[in-house]
Amino acid sequence: MTLVGRTSAAVVLSGLMLANPLIARGATTDLFVDKSMPNCSDSGPGTATTPYCTVVKGVSKLAAGFTLNIGDGTYAETIKPAVSGTASAPIVITAWPGRNPVLSPASFGANISSRSFVTVSGLTFSGTKYDGVYVTGSNNITVTGNTVTGAGQPVSGKTVPGISIRGSSDSVVSSNNVHHNNGTGILVTAGSTGILVTGNSASFNAEGYRRNANGINVISPGNTVLRNVTHDNEDSGIQFYTGGDNNLAALNVTYNNGDHGIDDLNVTGGRLIGNTVYRNCTTGINVEGTSGNYQVIDNVAVDNGVYPAYNGISCARRAGNIGIWDSAPSSTTVDHNLVWLTTSGKMYAFGTTFTSLAAMQAATHQEAHGVQADPRFVSPAAWNLRLQAGSAAIDRGDSGVSGAQSSDIEGLPRVDDPATSNAFAEGPRTYDDLGAYEYQP
Template identity: 80%
Template sequence: MKLGVRLAGVLLVSGAALACPLVARAATTTLYVDRTVAGCSDAGPGTSTTPYCTVTKGVAKLAAGFTLYIGDGTYSETIKPVVSGTADAPITITAWPGRHPVLTPTSFGANISSRAYLTLSGLTFTGTKYDGVYVTGSHDITVSGNTVTGAGQPVSGQTAYGISIRSSSSSVVSGNDVNHNNGSGILLTSGSTGILVSGNAASFNAEGYRRNANGINVISAGNTVLRNVTHDNEDSGIQFYTGGNDNLAALNVTYNNGDHGIDDLNVTGGRLIGNTVYRNCTTGINVEGTSGNYVVSNNVAVDNAVYPAYNGIACTRRAGNIGIWDSAPASTTVDHNLVWLTTSGKMYAFGTTYTSLAAMQAATHQESHGVQADPRFVSAGSWNLHIGAGSAAIDRGDSGVSGAQSTDIQGLARVDDPATANTFAEGPRRYDDLGAYEYQP
């Protein structure tokens, strides 16, 4: 009988080598970084028991299909992937479950350039010199569940954005908390299309030396801004400026911002559907300049442009809960909106201003299903803008308007309130509520 042994993956039988290679070891698909682990080593295997010490080392080892978990500690390093994932094998860079990494580099927090099929999630970026998360020339990127704060400096030429998406496509920015950045919280620049900005919180973003920072700033076409909460930003909560055509803003809550709740200037083809806009410095929902072909429907706009100042910023520019200005009235459709003032002020603008919805309706024949009534917010003083029982916003929406959603900002299904007649509702569901929140009887 011939004896055989294995050497270097080859079976040797009585001195003769036979073609019998060993099965290759499966590639490692999970890597770990944690500088707080005593045995961490950048020369090690990057396992959960012997993780890398630096984010740079972990990122350098990534390949399609890999996940990199980042553990506890503060890292003064930029996440800059050098490879892309694929549709079948994406790359994920995320927080190690149960651990809380903080990245404080002096450059970008994350720099994702010319990459694809990559997810960045669960991380905290703070005090970066440039944008907290910077994505450019990429596609199929997901930025989710991160906290980004303190980017840039409140000095001309040194401001920075929380999250910026530049010349990229087919990507998602969701569930992030972007606050106290020295620039807009989230930015979509020209050339970015097919971006879903959903479920984010954007607050207290300010350049500091001028009124310019928004919660979400969109200057590119064909994107969706959905279910976000923006408040206490230096400029508008959500802004669409020149180049930001054919975007949808739906089910957003935006309040106490230094300019508008939602601002649209020199853009076309926009849809503002089912938003709740409360107590912003100037016009709550604002469509102005050469904007055209706009649809403004199913919104709740209350107590906007009635306060003299916001953090020292004068609020005396354009007034009204909903304002359609300049050349915009000729091609803008407004209907199924609720407006209300608890103090004196301008209720509506449609070319000129009106102190009541009835006056606006009579002059323009717009807003035939609109209502001027107290929305009965649960607790406006504590910014709880859910609508309460008996609200005129209940069962009054148009579920057939383009951009209407079958669930509300919290993902709750539409409900037909048995105590409310559906007299003014339209569309396939004759019980959608106005604004971002669906009343749950």
Template identity: 40%
Template sequence: MTRSRTPRRVIALATGVITAVLGLTALPVGPASGAVTYLYVRGGSGCSDTGSGTSAVPFCTIAKAAKVAVAGQTVLVSSGTYVDEVSPWHSGVSGSPITFQPAAGATVTISGARHAFTISNQSWITVSGFTIKNTSRDGIYLSNATNITLSRNTVQAAGQRASGATAYGMYLNAVSKSVMSRNLVTNNSSSGIFLVNGSTANQIYGNEISWNANGYTRAAVGIDLRAPGNLVSSNRVHDNEDSGIQAYPGGDRNTIVNNVVYHNKGFTTVRQTNCSPPSSGNTAGCITGDHGIDSYGVTGGTVVGNTVYDNAASGINLEAVPAGTSSGFTFANNISVDNGVLCPNGAGGTVSCPRTTGDIRVDAASRLGTTLDYDLVNLSVSGSVIVWGTSFYTTISAFRNATGQETHGLQANPRWTNPAQAVFTLQAGSPAIDSANSSARGQTTTDASSRSRVDDSATTNTGAGVRTYDDRGAYEF
């Protein structure tokens, strides 16, 4: 089934609010004010990699500039397509990073390199404004790095959709205190953003992450967290081959807040090795997609204030917490609608998605220490809105009576502006308005578009906490 793609949204978030959630020090997201020295790159005639990178005689390659750039310097790259892999030799310092960015008005593409940027054992480096595509390995690869900022880049078509040749859009290996913001990470052959090996205290916010797929097995995720203690906020994550956002073993204590996660489902005519079995009208291909937000074998997570819609399996999922362990999970203020219901069959119709169902699902091993409240769920067809252990609940009131959870949960149409076109702002009269718990763990003072919480005078406040007028879901009315 063909999905219309919405324009890329540029989301400007208040960094102070985001860092407060994890208690982080605010990180610079652009050139430091003290960076007064510039190195210039311009391919073509008149350039020289044996010179000093002045505006009169610029370097020919970004790679050469990366060898000589030091703290406080900004590398300005003129328009063009470059093929070199950029590997900085030096680190910046706090307040004076090394910055790589296009020159004013320039459009810069890096295409065909192994990695466009490799930053290893370095710190305080900013990469902003590049288009990166057709790399043979991961678009941007960070390893054992700290205080790196990746902003406003487009990373696409990394690797190949064949076994042994796939690649991630952004790969963070043992990376800490870094920021990935306002990037478009799309159409790569593995997950969009991948965190592993203890990568922690990172902020992933305001990105659009979409259409990432292995193609031969259901595995590519939008944001894949295999590392603990990171903040994932205000991203739009859609149309990926597997789940939108997932935390897998190693990914404990992550905070997932204010994200819009939708349409992580689809159909491929290539029969895959890890997907749903064939069903009527689906004998040649495979239903792909999985959860909106998935937590598997992890503890201590926070999933708050997200908008989750029309994913192949259960919308918000928690499973496989180690036996006898308190999950420590908080679910609150989310809107989760029409998940785990229908999938395309490749012929313009739909079939039931045969994996897990429910707008929210917590498996039998994961109930201990899990709290759910102030969420809004709804199905437009018959089915289970919540799955708790082995019990399936078609109404939130039945779930509340049986478990004592979701004391303030709602089951209602959230009155989104236009969900068919992926517009998930709230309309007047939405039950999500002024009804959230502002003191829920992870709840922010601004929404996914950096709008402050506002008390709607036409709505009676039914929320709780330090403000009784926060709205549920990613967007404030």
């Protein structure tokens, strides 16, 4: 949309023109940056035909309702909006459609500080000195569809996360590819609540000098981690640590990580619902320390904690597909989970360890609807953890548990498989599958 000042404009529009010189000179709500275009100019109009040359210039011209489109080139500049958007007129900072900008400054890639209603999308942040995308003291921020890689350095004091949400609320981190950062992939710190982390891939993140970097790390209450894939991270795929109470992790796939698939330490009120957790170094789903009031339901946990080492990292720690340790068993509910080992090892821990689900059930009277069986993954060697026909995970879930979803990690609907009995399922839908993937007969 173009707003043009005219001599016959009404008094209201004249007031807007005086207040906003961009409107007065006929600027649009779409601004453009592309340093690769020979006619770019920071003193020009910032249009598609005469874009700005620098990101800083484009960002300085933003106002509520504006979109900044960034074009080709590598920019050693930080995106740092000076103003906020509104619910009806957000600010959007995005890749110019069809172009591939890279932000690579010796600072933050994007620094969203004390702002509201700002979206950062479709950009690549590479080799930033600090966090690729840094959000602090803000609300209603959306970080979506970006690639973040190479943030920080693999030495003490210089590791940083790819994306961090700090002391912020009601925001979304979605569909980002966060990989090979020198620190945790996605970090949600204390003071952040109402954060939805969904549809992201977080992989190969590592501090490099110690086992500490996670795919996703949440240490604040009241957030949701949904439909993410985390793999080959130095520490756990998904982690909830002290302060990360009352969070939901559902429909995540987490495999081949250097510690747990999903790790929970000293947190309460957590829900781990319908995740697929495969071949992680130690306990696949881990609840320990002073954790309590946990629900671990509808998950598939296979071949966790049975390998001696991961990329040189010892796995000789707590093992088992699902482990409920320390004080956690007294207030934790586990049910409708599938566990399986293709080799010998610890199948389950609930206060003590068990080599079979049957032994755990007899000793604890938990997992009444659980099953020890081959999940029949399509191709575990290729990390394709979807279900094949005949899997014991089909039509066996509890769709009534808080946090259960009506579609799977790929957005596919729940489907009743006519070849499978629903005898062990519960809830309003008696055909939800276990784990993150719904078999489509």
